[in-house]
Amino acid sequence: MDYMTLKDAAEQWGVTPRRVNYYCAGGRIHGAVKMAGVWLIPKTAEKPIDGRTKRGKELSHE
DSSP states (O other): OOEEOHHHHHHHHTSOHHHHHHHHHTTOSTTOEEETTEEEEETTOOOOOOTTSHHHHHHHTO
């Protein structure tokens, strides 16, 4: 399986690397693994819904 780093995922999804780190630590990205202190994210992973936005709050209740 091919993996990307936090920085790569952040650029692809239009968020900060710190936000991607929160997604990984919270278990919101399926298939993300932490190896030697570095998060590895599958290249096929989709950006999780941001629960801080109005749209995200509406989708999380469905």
